[in-house]
Amino acid sequence: MQRRDFFKKLGTVVAVSAVAPMMSFAADEKKPKGPNEFSYEKAVEAITDGKGAKTSSKITLKVPEIAENGAVVPVSVTVDSPMSESDYVKAIHIFATKNNNSRCLAVHLTPANGKAMIATRVKLGGTQEVAALVEMSDGTFLTASQSVKVTIGGCG
Amino acid sequence: MEISRRDFMHIAAIFGLGAATSSMASSKTPAQISLKDIYDFKATGNFTLLHMCDIHAHIKPLYWREPSTLISAPNLVGTPGFLCGESFAKHYGLEPSSLDAYFDTHMDFEALAKKFGKMGGIAHMKTYLDHVRKERGKENVLFLDSGDTWQGTGVALKTGGEAIVKAQNYLGVDVMVGHWEFTYGKERVKELIEMLDAKFISQNVVGDDSFADDYEELIFEPYTIQERGGAKIGIIGQSFPFTSTANPKEFTEGWSFGLRLDTLQEYVNELRKEHKVDCVVVLSHDGFSVDQEVARQVHGIDFILSGHTHDPSPKPIVIDGTVIVIAGSHGKYVGRLDIDAKNGKVHGYEYKLVPIASNMIPADPAGVKLVDELYAPFATEFNEVLGKTKNTLYKRDTFFSTFDQLINDAIMDEMKCDLSFTPGYRWGTTVLAGEDILMDNVYEMCGITYPNVYTFELKGSKIATLLEDIADNVFNANPLYQQGGDMSRLGGVTYSIAVANKAGTRISKLMIGGKPIDLDKTYIVSSWGGNLQNAGDNLQKDKIRAVYDVTRDYIKRQKVVDVSNKGNVTLLDYECGCPTKGSRGC
Numbered sequence: 001m002q003r004r005d006f007f008k009k010l011g012t013v014v015a016v017s018a019v020a021p022m023m024s025f026a027a028d029e030k031k032p033k034g035p036n037e038f039s040y041e042k043a044v045e046a047i048t049d050g051k052g053a054k055t056s057s058k059i060t061l062k063v064p065e066i067a068e069n070g071a072v073v074p075v076s077v078t079v080d081s082p083m084s085e086s087d088y089v090k091a092i093h094i095f096a097t098k099n100n101n102s103r104c105l106a107v108h109l110t111p112a113n114g115k116a117m118i119a120t121r122v123k124l125g126g127t128q129e130v131a132a133l134v135e136m137s138d139g140t141f142l143t144a145s146q147s148v149k150v151t152i153g154g155c156g
Numbered sequence: 157m158e159i160s161r162r163d164f165m166h167i168a169a170i171f172g173l174g175a176a177t178s179s180m181a182s183s184k185t186p187a188q189i190s191l192k193d194i195y196d197f198k199a200t201g202n203f204t205l206l207h208m209c210d211i212h213a214h215i216k217p218l219y220w221r222e223p224s225t226l227i228s229a230p231n232l233v234g235t236p237g238f239l240c241g242e243s244f245a246k247h248y249g250l251e252p253s254s255l256d257a258y259f260d261t262h263m264d265f266e267a268l269a270k271k272f273g274k275m276g277g278i279a280h281m282k283t284y285l286d287h288v289r290k291e292r293g294k295e296n297v298l299f300l301d302s303g304d305t306w307q308g309t310g311v312a313l314k315t316g317g318e319a320i321v322k323a324q325n326y327l328g329v330d331v332m333v334g335h336w337e338f339t340y341g342k343e344r345v346k347e348l349i350e351m352l353d354a355k356f357i358s359q360n361v362v363g364d365d366s367f368a369d370d371y372e373e374l375i376f377e378p379y380t381i382q383e384r385g386g387a388k389i390g391i392i393g394q395s396f397p398f399t400s401t402a403n404p405k406e407f408t409e410g411w412s413f414g415l416r417l418d419t420l421q422e423y424v425n426e427l428r429k430e431h432k433v434d435c436v437v438v439l440s441h442d443g444f445s446v447d448q449e450v451a452r453q454v455h456g457i458d459f460i461l462s463g464h465t466h467d468p469s470p471k472p473i474v475i476d477g478t479v480i481v482i483a484g485s486h487g488k489y490v491g492r493l494d495i496d497a498k499n500g501k502v503h504g505y506e507y508k509l510v511p512i513a514s515n516m517i518p519a520d521p522a523g524v525k526l527v528d529e530l531y532a533p534f535a536t537e538f539n540e541v542l543g544k545t546k547n548t549l550y551k552r553d554t555f556f557s558t559f560d561q562l563i564n565d566a567i568m569d570e571m572k573c574d575l576s577f578t579p580g581y582r583w584g585t586t587v588l589a590g591e592d593i594l595m596d597n598v599y600e601m602c603g604i605t606y607p608n609v610y611t612f613e614l615k616g617s618k619i620a621t622l623l624e625d626i627a628d629n630v631f632n633a634n635p636l637y638q639q640g641g642d643m644s645r646l647g648g649v650t651y652s653i654a655v656a657n658k659a660g661t662r663i664s665k666l667m668i669g670g671k672p673i674d675l676d677k678t679y680i681v682s683s684w685g686g687n688l689q690n691a692g693d694n695l696q697k698d699k700i701r702a703v704y705d706v707t708r709d710y711i712k713r714q715k716v717v718d719v720s721n722k723g724n725v726t727l728l729d730y731e732c733g734c735p736t737k738g739s740r741g742c
Contacts, residue, residue: 064414065636068364068400127628127659149637151401151625152687 035106040097044133044143047093053133053141061132061144067124070150075104076119077132079142083109089116091135097145098128124150189255189516195287200506201496202385204292205437206285206299209463210485212308212336212583215323215527217274217514218600219586220486222468223552224262225733228445229633230656233730234737236473237444237465237635241734242742248470259488259511260468266548269588273515276487278323279523280514284490285327292494296385301329302463302483303395303441306348307336308583310538310599311530316344319530321351326526329354331380335396335441335464339605341407355380357393357439359423364412375411378423387434387497390427392420394440394450396464398639404606404687415442415636417453424456428500435497437461443640444469444482451478458502459493465640466552466582470509481507485583488512538596542711545593546718551584551601553733554630554642555653556723559584559601563703564647565719566710567682571611571699575619575649575668577683580630580642593711598704602685607702609684612692617675620666622691623651628659643725644686652726665726 035043044053058080067073081089094105104122122130131145226240227233239247241261250257258268259275289297305324306317317340324332332354337345349356359378363370379392397415400408420438427433436458440447443464451460452475460480468484472493483491489509496504531538549559560578567576585600587593614622629639652665666673681692684703689695711717727733731741 062418066398066401066639068412068414069405127625147637149628149632151629151639152622152691 035093036101036103038102040095040102040131043093043095043103047133047135048141051141053143056134056142056144059132059134059142059144061130061146063130063146063148065147066149066151070124070126072121073124073130073148073150074119074121075130077117077134077144079116079134081116081136083111083114083116085111086137088137089134090137092116092118093133093135094118094120094122095131095133096122096124096128097131099123099125124148126150189513191516194255194510194513194516195284197492197494197508198506199291200494200504202387202498203296203298203389203495204288204384205389205459205461205491205493205495206288206297207302207461207481207483207491207493208281208299208305208487208489209302209441209461209483210304210466210583211276211487212304212485213306213312213320214276214309214487214600215278215311215320215530217277217280218486219269219588220275220488221265221548221550221552221586222260222262223554223733225553225555225727227554227631227655227727227730227733227735229631230740231633232445232635233735234739235445235448236469237448237467239467239734242732243734243736246736250470255511255513256470259484259513260470265586266588272513275514276489276512277514277519277523277527278327278487279519279521279527280517281487281490281512282327282520282523283517284510284512286520288492289328293385298330298382298384298389298391299328300391300437300439300461301332301354302439302461303332303334304336304463304485304583305332306334307339307605308486308600308603310534310596310603313599313603313605314534315530316340317348318351321348322526322530325351325353326523330382331355331357331391331393331439333358333393333395333439333441333463335399336403338395338399338408339403341605342409342411357391358395359392359419360397360414360416361395362412362416363410365410368410370410378419379427381427381431381433387495388431389435389437389497390431390433391437391439392423392427394420394438394442396441397446402639402641407605415446415450417450420450421454421456424454428456432500434500435459435495435502440464443635443638444480445635445638446640447480447482448473448475449635451475451480458497459495459505461491461493468509472505472507479505479507481509483509538594538599540595541592542595542598542708543593543714544716545587545591546589546716547720548589549585549587549593549597549717549719551586552582552642553723555725555727556645556721557584558719558721559587560645561647561719561724562711562717563602563707564645565717566707567609567684567703568647569710569713570701570706571609571682572680573611573648573682574679575681576647577681577686577688578645578647579685580626580644581685582641593717595704595708598707598711602703602707604685607684607704608700609682609703609706610689610692611680611682611696611699612689613678613694614681614688614692615675616668616673616677616679618691619668619679619681620663620673620675622688623663623666624660627653627655627662631655631662632659646724650724650726652728654728656729664728 462482466485
């Protein structure tokens with residue numbers, strides 16, 4: 001891969017993360033609807049082209065059971081992959097399954113990334129499942145999810 | 157009231173205790189029980205870990221009644237961590253009316269309190285600790301503290317925790333972790349650690365402020381390695397994982413907590429592979445049921461010395477090779493764990509939960525002197541008699557306890573609100589029927605660094621959602637999603653609850669002021685000790701006052717308080733407060 005290509009790809013990654021809004025307060029009617037605005041189920045259907053995804057232990061999804069602050073919940077996704085030309089992770093999507101705009105982040109990868117790992121923070125509107133959807137180079141999709149509790153009060 | 161022989165046989169038959177074994181004979185009076193019975197222990201191995209947890213700053217002896225209701229999700233009912241009263245006695249084979257039954261359960265509490273007297277106190281605890289140190293050799297003993305030590309009494313509050321650090325130094329604590337400690341604020345915590353002889357360790361507190369030097373760095377040492385009896389002991393610290401949600405965030409701004417089981421596993425591996433320790437101990441404030449889950453998920457831990465949920469567990473539990481113990485609360489117990497470990501392996505152990513029966517274990521004079529000195533500056537305020545109580549005032553139970561009701565009554569009376577919330581903490585005190593209520597007792601119930609009672613408006617729909625949310629913190633079937641407290645106590649409210657229902661559908665027949673809740677109506681709510689005011693509107697700033705002042709004034713006005721033990725919550729899916737395993741009844 002050329003250095004220029006790499007930066008181009010890197011640019012794409014940054015751009016995608018930057019335009020993926022964590023929350024939008026009002027649906028913009030004029031904007032064409034994409035996976036960011038879909039409900040979780042619809043977004044998965046659109047991204048996987050109706051194929052759906054298989055739950056996989058190859059994905060390590062790290063997210064706290066109980067959020068310390070629902071506005072910034074740390075999430076990291078690592079996929080066990082050789083990241084070789086013939087077998088690599090093409091994309092990782094992170095969902096807050098019950099947020100109005102459920103997709104929080106989409107990152108596209110190439111073998112040049114060397115490791116299929118991303119970490120970010122997402123905003124959760126309430127207690128819900130956080131899910132990772134992973135696109136593999138062979139066109140299959142894997143998924144993993146975990147429930148995160150967003151709570152106002154606790155007890156001592 | 158003495159239990160007659162016939163009553164005893166009747167109870168024994170119910171519990172199937174005919175062949176119960178206990179180190180204490182059933183109806184021995186204090187005079188008949190010798191120190192030998194309490195100290196009796198089959199010494200084992202090359203070193204001893206002494207353990208206390210959740211003493212909540214009780215440096216003087218107190219009365220402390222264990223819960224008569226301890227309800228959980230059906231899958232957890234009757235398992236250690238969710239045992240009380242009859243089901244506790246049955247599980248552990250306690251004899252009715254024995255010293256153990258008095259310490260471990262609520263059954264016949266008032267009569268047994270008269271018989272056996274107060275519990276705990278550092279002067280009595282020290283006598284026992286020194287007995288073990290003498291028996292085993294000082295160099296073979298470690299004293300570990302699972303936290304919730306610095307907070308819980310007036311003397312702790314007024315000295316910003318310092319009185320209790322002095323008590324820990326006197327007792328000879330070697331290592332500790334924290335939870336309520338953090339409510340003194342980060343800076344004060346650091347000052348107190350400077351004064352503390354013990355090491356303060358935690359692998360699960362990490363810098364969270366990306367502009368600070370400690371971003372993503374550990375705030376405390378994650379573990380310590382101690383040598384005792386020729387063995388290398390690796391001790392990993394686990395502070396309360398949910399400190400930043402259970403207590404106000406501002407105290408720990410910039411620090412992140414959490415269970416952090418992945419790094420816990422890494423430290424276990426590091427201790428074993430790099431440091432070649434003989435024994436891996438996790439000193440924990442996770443809670444008894446959470447630590448059972450930790451033992452399932454993290455491999456290679458020999459012992460977890462647990463805390464937070466205040467369970468007295470006379471026997472250890474073993475999960476996937478990890479032995480878990482927990483030593484009650486309020487200074488009532490010291491856990492003694494003798495371990496045989498060498499060549500990187502634990503070969504055996506022996507455990508006993510030792511009741512610190514302060515009428516039987518003599519006080520160490522130096523401890524009495526220390527306590528007197530620490531209390532002297534506040535004697536006039538703390539010893540003021542505010543009134544009397546007709547019935548026993550206690551704290552604990554899943555939904556309701558009498559001292560909480562008294563606090564709610566005081567808040568409702570002064571704040572003229574529609575309903576009030578009092579937090580479901582598990583620390584506090586017990587005042588026996590007919591006794592004086594001292595200002596010291598009020599601090600023992602609500603002496604916190606954020607004592608304000610806030611009065612504000614909440615919509616009915618929000619109140620209903622909040623209650624469901626709190627219920628799910630208490631009754632979630634997965635211990636990792638619980639926070640280890642009890643339901644918030646409500647004044648002016650009655651409701652029914654089906655604990656086994658799905659989250660969001662547990663509560664029904666919610667009534668405020670005797671009328672069904674109107675989801676669209678705005679109610680005036682008073683609360684303290686939580687974050688509820690952040691969810692409300694139109695905070696009445698002129699009414700803000702410390703809960704201990706509100707409670708003091710109310711008791712003084714009442715002179716004699718009469719709070720019945722008839723709760724305000726109807727439990728729909730269990731027949732009693734202490735159900736046994738696999739059942740909905742007792």
